[in-house]
Amino acid sequence: MTDALEIRDLHVSVEGKAIVKGVDLTVRKGEVHAIMGPNGSGKSTLAMALMGHPKYEVTRGEVLFKGQNVLELEPEERAKLGLFLAFQYPLEISGVPLSRFLLQALKARLGGEGEKGGGNGQPKVDFREFRKQLKESLKLLRLDESFATRYLNEGFSGGEKKRCEILQMLMLKPEMAILDETDSGLDIDSVKVVAAAVNRLRGPDFGCLAITHYQRILNYLKPDVVHVMVDGRIVRSGGPELAQELEEKGYEPILRELGLEVSEAEKGVA
Amino acid sequence: MATPTNAHNAQTQTETPRTNGTGTETGPTLPVDARWVERLSRARGEPDWLLRWRLERLHQAETLPMPGSRYTRIRGLKLHEIEPLALDSVSASVSASTPTPAPAAGLERALGERVERGRAEAAGVYALLDGSVVSCELEESLRRRGVLWLDVAQAIKEHPELVRRALEQLPEPRDRVTALGRALFTSGLFVYVPKGVEVERPLRAVYAMTRPGAGLFTQSALIVEEGSSVTLLEEHTSLETEPFERRAVHAGELAVVVGPGARASVAGVQGLNARLYQFMRRRARVQRDGQLAWALGWLGGRLTMSHVETVLDGPGAEVDDVQVFFTAGRQHVDLTSNLIHSKPHTRGEVNVKGVLKGQSQAVFWGLIRIDPGAQGANAFQAERSLLLERGPKSNAIPSLEILANDVRCTHAAATSPVDEEQLFYLRSRGLDEDEAKKLIVDGFFEPTIEKIPLPLVQTELRLLLDRKWQEEL
Ligand SMILES: Nc1ncnc2c1ncn2[C@@H]1O[C@H](COP(=O)(O)OP(=O)(O)O)[C@@H](O)[C@H]1O
Numbered sequence: 001m002t003d004a005l006e007i008r009d010l011h012v013s014v015e016g017k018a019i020v021k022g023v024d025l026t027v028r029k030g031e032v033h034a035i036m037g038p039n040g041s042g043k044s045t046l047a048m049a050l051m052g053h054p055k056y057e058v059t060r061g062e063v064l065f066k067g068q069n070v071l072e073l074e075p076e077e078r079a080k081l082g083l084f085l086a087f088q089y090p091l092e093i094s095g096v097p098l099s100r101f102l103l104q105a106l107k108a109r110l111g112g113e114g115e116k117g118g119g120n121g122q123p124k125v126d127f128r129e130f131r132k133q134l135k136e137s138l139k140l141l142r143l144d145e146s147f148a149t150r151y152l153n154e155g156f157s158g159g160e161k162k163r164c165e166i167l168q169m170l171m172l173k174p175e176m177a178i179l180d181e182t183d184s185g186l187d188i189d190s191v192k193v194v195a196a197a198v199n200r201l202r203g204p205d206f207g208c209l210a211i212t213h214y215q216r217i218l219n220y221l222k223p224d225v226v227h228v229m230v231d232g233r234i235v236r237s238g239g240p241e242l243a244q245e246l247e248e249k250g251y252e253p254i255l256r257e258l259g260l261e262v263s264e265a266e267k268g269v270a
Numbered sequence: 271m272a273t274p275t276n277a278h279n280a281q282t283q284t285e286t287p288r289t290n291g292t293g294t295e296t297g298p299t300l301p302v303d304a305r306w307v308e309r310l311s312r313a314r315g316e317p318d319w320l321l322r323w324r325l326e327r328l329h330q331a332e333t334l335p336m337p338g339s340r341y342t343r344i345r346g347l348k349l350h351e352i353e354p355l356a357l358d359s360v361s362a363s364v365s366a367s368t369p370t371p372a373p374a375a376g377l378e379r380a381l382g383e384r385v386e387r388g389r390a391e392a393a394g395v396y397a398l399l400d401g402s403v404v405s406c407e408l409e410e411s412l413r414r415r416g417v418l419w420l421d422v423a424q425a426i427k428e429h430p431e432l433v434r435r436a437l438e439q440l441p442e443p444r445d446r447v448t449a450l451g452r453a454l455f456t457s458g459l460f461v462y463v464p465k466g467v468e469v470e471r472p473l474r475a476v477y478a479m480t481r482p483g484a485g486l487f488t489q490s491a492l493i494v495e496e497g498s499s500v501t502l503l504e505e506h507t508s509l510e511t512e513p514f515e516r517r518a519v520h521a522g523e524l525a526v527v528v529g530p531g532a533r534a535s536v537a538g539v540q541g542l543n544a545r546l547y548q549f550m551r552r553r554a555r556v557q558r559d560g561q562l563a564w565a566l567g568w569l570g571g572r573l574t575m576s577h578v579e580t581v582l583d584g585p586g587a588e589v590d591d592v593q594v595f596f597t598a599g600r601q602h603v604d605l606t607s608n609l610i611h612s613k614p615h616t617r618g619e620v621n622v623k624g625v626l627k628g629q630s631q632a633v634f635w636g637l638i639r640i641d642p643g644a645q646g647a648n649a650f651q652a653e654r655s656l657l658l659e660r661g662p663k664s665n666a667i668p669s670l671e672i673l674a675n676d677v678r679c680t681h682a683a684a685t686s687p688v689d690e691e692q693l694f695y696l697r698s699r700g701l702d703e704d705e706a707k708k709l710i711v712d713g714f715f716e717p718t719i720e721k722i723p724l725p726l727v728q729t730e731l732r733l734l735l736d737r738k739w740q741e742e743l
Contacts, residue, residue: 051698054690079700091695095713101699104709108700151713168699 003066004028005050005083005176005207010061012042012049018059019045021232029175029207032198034218034243036211037229038251043211044088046229047180051085052078065176080109084174086165088181093152098164099134101152102171106130109172137170140200142193158185166197173201179210183217195220215247228254298350300331300450301485307453310356314423314456317430323437324453331449337549337575338445341633341665342604344573347547349446352485352519354454355401377480378404380509384476391726392503393471394419396459399478401486403457412469418462419473422489425460433460436491436525440553447549451487451521458488458522461502465495465529472501472535472726477522479506479542482514488522492534494560499533501724508543508570517572518546526554528562530584535563537727541734542570544599551577558584558613565722567731568595568603568624569738579608582616582647591620592721596735597630597662598742606635611647611677620651623718625711626662627742633664638679639671647674651681656714658688658707708739 005027012020019042027033035043049056050063052075063070070078093101106125138145141163153161162182169177177198183191195217198208210221218226218240226243228236228251235258236242246254307328311321338344378399385397385405394408396419408419418429425433443449459475479486494500506520520542528534534554542548548571556562568574580589595603609618624632638649655664666683688710696706715735719728 051694053694074702075694075697076700076702076706079698085698087695087698091689091692093692093696093710093713095716096709101696101709104701104705105699108702108705172699 002028003175004064005209006062006064007050008062008064010046010049010063011059012045013057013059014045014055019232020049022061023229023232023234025209025227025234027176027207027209030202030204031225032202032208032210032221032223033225033227034210034212034221034223035227035229035234036213036215036243036246038255039213041229042232043229044180045232047085047088047178047209047211050078050178051075051083076108079105079172079174080111082175084169084172084177086162086169086177086179086182088184090153090161090165092154092156094154096152097149098152099148102134102168103127103130105168105172133171137167137197140170140193140197141167142190143167159187159190162186163190163194166194170197170201175205176207176209177201179208179212181211181213183212183214188216191217192220215243218243230255230258230260299446300328301350301352301354302328302454304328310454310456313356314426316426319434320426320437327443327449328453330443331446331453334443334446334449336446337448339604339633339635341631341667342573342575342602344547347517347519347573349450349485349519351483351516353483354456354485354487355481356456377478377509377511381476381478384505384507384509388474388476391471392474393469394473396421396473396475397478398457398476398486398488400481400484401456408473409471412467415467416462416464417467417469418460420460422455422458422460429460429462432462432493433491436460436493437489440523440525447519447521448523448551451523451549452489454485455487455489457486458490459492460490461492461500463494463498463500463532465497467495467498469498469500472503472724474503474505476505476507477520478509479518479520479546480509480511481518482545483516483518485519485521488520490522490524492524492526492536494526494528494532494534496529497531498529501535502537503724503727504536504538506538506540506542506548506570508541508546511543514543514545516545518543519549520546521549522551524550524552526552526562528554528556528560528587530558530560532557533561535565535724537565537567537722537724539567539727539730539734540570540574544570544572544601546571547573549575551579553577553579553581554589555581555583556587556589559586560584560588562587562589563723564589564591564593565724565727566591566593567727567734568593568597568605569734571601571603573602573604575604575606577606577608579606579610580618581610581612582618582644583612585613585615587613588617589619590721590723591618591622592718593620593622594715594718594731594735595622595624595632596626596738597624597632598627598738599630600628601630603630603632604635605633606637607651608637609639609649609651611638611640611644611649611674613641614644614674615646616644617648618650620653621718621721622653623655623715624664625656625658625714626664627658629661631663634666634683636666636668636681636683637671638669638681640674640677640679642673644674645676647677647679649677649679649681653683654714655685656688656711657685658711660687704743711735711739
C-alpha cells in the first residue's frame with residue numbers, strides 16, 4: 001500500500017464508446033506528472049473518470065489512491081480522500097457566493113478527514129483563518145477581492161474561471177490534483193500565476209497530474225514525468241526533455257511512429 | 271338554536287337540492303344557507319346593507335363554478351363539509367348550546383410566542399387563531415396620527431362607510447369559493463394610513479389555522495393615502511400541527527390602494543397545514559407615482575390558489591411582484607399574477623421562482639395587459655421552476671395584451687431539472703448529493719429573494735425554505 005495515485009489498465013467508455021483504452025500510470029505524492037496529447041485523445045475523459053463523473057463508465061481496470069479503491073467511491077468521497085479536479089469547463093452556480101461555497105467545501109473536506117472535527121461530526125473551520133487564506137489566495141491568483149462575494153463562476157471570463165479553479169485548489173489543499181487543461185485560453189502571465197500556485201502546494205504531501213495540450217505551462221511547472229497520450233493510451237513517457245521534444249517537433253513524429261494519421265490541426269501544434 | 275354546522279346539516283336535508291356550478295354534482299354544495307348567514311350577520315350587529323351584500327354573495331356562490339382550470343382540478347375538497355369559523359363571541363350568540371370551542375391552550379401559547387417575537391420589530395400586531403382575534407394592537411403614536419389597524423368587525427362598527435366602499439369595489443366573484451368567502455367572512459384586517467404618515471416599522475398579521483375541517487374566510491383592506499408609506503406582513507400558519515384529519519379551507523381577500531406618491535410593501539408567507547386548501551386574492555390599485563412591492567412565499571398547504579392583480583392606475587406608478595414557492599409531496603400551487611398598465615409611464619416587474627419535489631405541481635398564469643394610451647409602459651415578467659426529481663410538474667402560461675405601441679414588454683418562463691453537470695462539479699468538491707442540491711436550490715432562490723426590499727422577509731423566507739428542505743429530506 002502506497003500513498004500514490006495508481007491507475008492500472010484503465011478503460012473508460014462514454015455513451016458506449018471506448019475512449020480510454022488501457023492506461024497505466026502511477027503518480028506519487030511529491031511528484032508532478034504531465035499528460036500531453038493531441039485533441040480527442042482521451043485526456044479529459046481520463047480526468048472525469050478519475051473524479052467519478054457518472055457519465056464516464058469505467059469498463060476495466062482499477063484506480064487506487066492512498067491504497068483505497070477509488071472507483072467504488074462517490075465523487076464527494078474521492079474529494080474527501082484528497083483528490084481534486086480543476087475542470088476544463090468550470091460550471092457556473094448562480095446565487096452561490098464563492099466564499100460560501102468554499103467554506104462549505106472546506107467543511108466537507110475536513111469532515112472527511114475526520115481529524116480536525118470538533119466532535120458531533122461538525123468539522124471546525126477557523127473563520128478568521130479562512131478569510132485570511134482566501135484573501136491571500138485571491139491575491140496570488142490576481143483575482144480582485146470582490147470575487148469572494150460574486151456568484152461562483154457566474155459571469156467570470158474564461159481565464160477567471162480557470163484561475164478560480166486553482167484558487168479552490170489552494171483553499172482545499174488536496175493531496176492529488178488533476179488539472180484538466182487549466183492553461184488553455186490563458187495568457188502567458190496567467191499561466192505563470194497558475195504554475196506559481198501549483199508550485200506553492202508542491203511538497204511531499206502533494207501530487208499533481210497536469211493535462212495540457214501545450215508545452216508552455218510545463219516551463220513553469222517543471223514536471224518530473226511527461227506522458228504522451230494518443231487514442232486512449234499512453235504511448236510515451238519520459239522526463240521533461242520529452243515535452244521539449246514535442247515543443248520542437250510537434251506530435252507528428254510520434255503519430256507517424258505509431259502509424260496514425262496526422263490531422264492538419266496537429267501539425268506544428270506545440 | 272343549532273350550531274352553525276348542525277344548522278347546515280338540518281337545512282340541507284329538508285331543503286330542495288340547490289343548483290350548483292357544474293351541473294354534474296348532486297346534493298349540497300355549500301356549508302350553510304341564507305338563514306345561517308342572517309343569524310351570523312345579526313349576531314355581529316351588522317348594518318342591513320352588509321347582510322344584503324352577504325346574501326347576494328351566498329346566492330352567487332350557489333351557481334358559480336368551483337375555481338380551477340385545466341391544470342388545477344379541485345377534487346378532494348367538499349365545500350359543504352367545511353365548518354365555517356365564526357368569532358368566539360359571535361358563535362356563542364349564534365349558538366348558545368355549543369359555542370365554538372376555545373382554541374387549545376398550547377396553540378394559543380405557540381401563537382403568543384410568535385406574536386411576542388413579532389412585536390419586537392413590528393409597529394402593529396394582529397393575531398388570529400382559528401377565527402378568534404387573539405391580539406390587535408397598534409403603537410400609540412401611530413394611532414394618534416390617525417392610522418387605523420382594526421379587525422374588520424370593529425371596522426364595520428366604527429367606520430362602516432370605509433368598509434362599505436372597500437367591499438363594493440371588489441370585482442364580481444367568478445367562482446364559488448370567492449363568493450362564499452364574501453358571504454361568510456368573519457375576520458380580516460382593515461388598515462388605513464392617512465396622508466403623509468410614514469409607518470417605519472412593519473405591521474404584522476398572523477393568521478393561524480389549526481382546526482381540522484374548519485373554514486376561515488377573511489376580508490382585508492389596506493389603504494395608503496398620498497405620500498404615506500407602510501409595510502404589511504401577512505403570515506398564514508398552522509403552528510406546526512400534524513396533518514389534519516379533515517380538509518380545511520382558508521379563503522381570503524386583500525384589497526390595496528396605494529395613493530399618489532405613496533409606498534406600500536405587502537409580504538405574505540404561507541406555511542399552512544398539509545391538508546389545507548388556500549384561496550387568496552390580492553388586488554391593488556396604484557395611483558400616480560405610487561410604489562407597491564409584493565413579496566409572497568408559498569411553502570405549505572395541500573392546494574394553493576393565489577391571484578394577485580395590480581392595476582397601475584396613474585402615471586409613474588410602479589409595482590414589483592416577487593414570489594417564491596417550494597412544493598413537495600402532493601402539494602399543488604396555482605399562482606396568477608396580473609399586471610395591468612392602465613396609464614402611461616408605469617413600470618411593472620414580476621419575478622416568480624419555485625422548486626418542486628415529490629409529485630407536486632405548480633402552474634403560473636402571468637398576464638401583462640397594457641391599455642390603449644399607456645405609452646412608455648415597461649413590463650417584465652419571469653417565471654422559473656426547478657424540478658428536483660422526475661415526479662413534479664410545472665407549467666407557465668404567460669399571456670400578453672398589448673394595446674399601446676410605445677412600450678417595453680419582456681417575459682420569460684422556463685422549467686428545468688437540476689443540472690447534472692453542476693451537481694457533479696459541486697460533488698467533486700466534497701459536497702454530498704443533498705448538500706449539492708441544497709446549494710443549487712439556495713442559489714436558485716437567492717437572487718430572487720434579494721429583490722425583496724424587506725430584510726426581515728428575506729431572512730424569514732430563507733429560514734422557512736431551509737426548514738422545509740430539512741423536513742423533506
Ligand atoms: N461527454 C461526452 N459525450 C460524448 N463524447 C465524449 C464526451 N466526452 C468526450 N467525448 C469524446 O471522447 C473523445 C475524447 O475526448 P476527450 O477526453 O475530451 O479528449 P482530450 O481531452 O484529449 O481532448 C472525443 O472523441 C470526444 O468527442
